[in-house]
Amino acid sequence: xxxxxxxxxxxxxxxxxxxxxxxxxxxxxxxxxxxxxxxxxxxxxxxxxxxxxxxxxxxxxxxxxxxxxxxxxxxxxxxxxxxxxxxxxxxxxxxxxxxxxxxxxxxxxxxxxxxxxxxxxxxxxxxxxxxxxxxxxxxxxxxxxxxxxxxxxxxxxxxxxxxxxxxxxxxxxxxxxxxxxxxxxxxxxxxxxxxxxxxxxxxxxxxxxxxxxxxxxxxxxxxxxxxxxxxxxxxxx
Amino acid sequence: xxxxxxxxxxxxxxxxxxxxxxxxxxxxxxxxxxxxxxxxxxxxxxxxxxxxxxxxxxxxxxxxxxxxxxxxxxxxxxxxxxxxxxxxxxxxxxxxxxxxxxxxxxxxxxxxxxxxxxxxxxxxxxxxxxxxxxxxxxxxxxxxxxxxxxxxxxxxxxxxxxxxxxxxxxxxxxxxxxxxxxxxxxxxxxxxxxxxxxxxxxxxxxxxxxxxxxxxxxxxxxxxxxxxxxxxxxxxxxxxxxxxxxxxxxxxxxxxxxxxxxxxxxxxxxxxxxxxxxxxxxxxxxx
Numbered sequence: 001x002x003x004x005x006x007x008x009x010x011x012x013x014x015x016x017x018x019x020x021x022x023x024x025x026x027x028x029x030x031x032x033x034x035x036x037x038x039x040x041x042x043x044x045x046x047x048x049x050x051x052x053x054x055x056x057x058x059x060x061x062x063x064x065x066x067x068x069x070x071x072x073x074x075x076x077x078x079x080x081x082x083x084x085x086x087x088x089x090x091x092x093x094x095x096x097x098x099x100x101x102x103x104x105x106x107x108x109x110x111x112x113x114x115x116x117x118x119x120x121x122x123x124x125x126x127x128x129x130x131x132x133x134x135x136x137x138x139x140x141x142x143x144x145x146x147x148x149x150x151x152x153x154x155x156x157x158x159x160x161x162x163x164x165x166x167x168x169x170x171x172x173x174x175x176x177x178x179x180x181x182x183x184x185x186x187x188x189x190x191x192x193x194x195x196x197x198x199x200x201x202x203x204x205x206x207x208x209x210x211x212x213x214x215x216x217x218x219x220x221x222x223x224x225x226x227x228x229x230x231x232x233x234x235x236x237x
Numbered sequence: 238x239x240x241x242x243x244x245x246x247x248x249x250x251x252x253x254x255x256x257x258x259x260x261x262x263x264x265x266x267x268x269x270x271x272x273x274x275x276x277x278x279x280x281x282x283x284x285x286x287x288x289x290x291x292x293x294x295x296x297x298x299x300x301x302x303x304x305x306x307x308x309x310x311x312x313x314x315x316x317x318x319x320x321x322x323x324x325x326x327x328x329x330x331x332x333x334x335x336x337x338x339x340x341x342x343x344x345x346x347x348x349x350x351x352x353x354x355x356x357x358x359x360x361x362x363x364x365x366x367x368x369x370x371x372x373x374x375x376x377x378x379x380x381x382x383x384x385x386x387x388x389x390x391x392x393x394x395x396x397x398x399x400x401x402x403x404x405x406x407x408x409x410x411x412x413x414x415x416x417x418x419x420x421x422x423x424x425x426x427x428x429x430x431x432x433x434x435x436x437x438x439x440x441x442x443x444x445x446x447x448x449x450x451x452x453x454x455x456x457x458x459x460x461x462x463x464x465x466x467x468x469x470x471x472x473x474x475x476x477x478x479x480x481x482x483x484x485x486x487x488x489x490x491x492x493x494x495x496x497x498x499x500x501x502x503x504x505x506x507x508x509x510x511x512x513x514x515x516x517x518x519x520x521x522x523x524x
Contacts, residue, residue, distance in 0.1 A: 058438065060438070080442070080443060081442060084437075084440045084441060084442045084443075084445075085440065086440070087437075087438060087439060087440035088439070088440035089440075091438075091439065091440075092438055098431075098434070098435050098438070100431070100432055100435065102250075111435070111436065111439060112439050112440075114239060115436065115439055115440055115441045115445060116440075119238075119239055159439070160439075
């Protein structure tokens with residue numbers, strides 16, 4: 001991976017197309033770029049291609065055409081080893097949390113640190129720091145069934161942050177949460193963004209987008225129809 | 238160390254699957270150990286017989302020592318005799334007493350009178366054995382001529398038979414072990430599918446995900462090897478007195494500690510290799 005700060009954009013999508021086997025375009029020649037430290041809302045109706053876009057960014061899916069550039073590297077050319085290293089830099093948070101229910105909160109966060117070779121007290125100390133950052137340090141030894149949905153999402157965010165990720169990609173992180181908890185999660189993501197982590201969030205929640213007034217990229221039928229700074233959920237607002 | 242800890246956690250969370258794998262592998266290695274020991278034991282018996290005289294002539298009681306020595310001279314006169322030894326009734330009793338020193342009942346029942354005198358003859362060239370046996374057979378007062386060649390040939394046939402059966406049986410058991418291991422590891426991969434997906438998304442390399450399964454397979458092999466070696470050693474210790482007695486005092490199954498350690502080393506290597514192959518096959522199929 002290249003050194004940071006050398007490139008104008010951290011993430012660039014250049015004419016990206018994603019076509020599914022039966023010929024339907026999930027994304028059709030979309031281009032955009034994201035600078036380091038940006039906070040971006042990715043909005044659009046279901047089936048617009050938001051999740052596909054995020055999956056392309058972590059190479060869970062491969063594009064059918066175009067280039068995805070991360071810190072100057074065309075990542076769609078990456079082999080398995082480099083894909084693993086990329087995913088340590090670009091971490092994803094899911095609507096369904098993807099938490100291991102047979103591990104404690106701390107053990108879930110430690111997974112990210114073990115992967116990069118950190119172990120023992122060093123790893124535990126770092127995991128506790130991240131849990132403190134997301135505000136659930138007192139739940140470290142609790143099992144997922146013992147905590148609320150909002151706290152589960154915080155565990156997922158803590159796990160994504162642990163190990164020094166550069167980009168946090170959240171796919172509908174408030175989708176399973178009540179409005180107040182959803183608001184708390186977006187505020188937390190903003191707090192994380194302030195520490196220098198680039199954040200990309202997909203959401204259907206208009207009030208969150210309108211309240212926080214960040215850059216908005218709107219997708220419809222696999223195409224970008226709007227890309228505005230400090231935008232609102234609806235174009236007319 | 239981290240992968241070993243993970244593998245131990247896998248085993249602790251599904252102990253019955255682990256037991257099935259260890260039991261099957263233990264059985265395979267136990268049978269393998271028994272066949273290896275039997276084959277080596279038979280080889281020892283064979284070596285022992287090959288070292289012994291090639292023809293042994295037993296004489297009736299009325300045959301005198303002088304007559305037997307005269308026969309010995311005639312045999313030596315042919316120029317084909319490598320070595321010959323006269324065993325008197327008293328010598329035969331000493332040999333018998335030596336062979337059965339642990340069984341007072343057998344010692345009480347036998348006296349020199351009921352044992353035959355014998356002449357042990359080895360030829361310079363095995364091709365001359367027929368001619369020597371012919372001369373001995375024509376002599377009066379010869380009760381029996383034991384032709385070692387026949388015994389050796391029978392033993393070789395037995396040894397080869399045991400090897401073929403052993404290879405067949407061990408091969409079948411190895412295949413069964415491999416299938417059980419493959420099934421157990423595959424089930425564990427299926428159970429941990431969610432965790433594997435999360436690890437991949439967090440940036441775990443494929444080897445980071447594979448190592449705990451490979452370590453787990455190897456652990457099954459190591460544990461099974463120790464069990465099988467322990468049980469086969471116990472079986473050997475239990476059976477050795479009977480086997481040695483049955484083989485007329487030939488210490489064919491009195492293996493040295495070094496041999497048993499080498500057997501353990503071989504079984505451990507085999508166990509680890511089998512464990513890794515089973516795990517790799519499951520990982521190749523499901524990851």
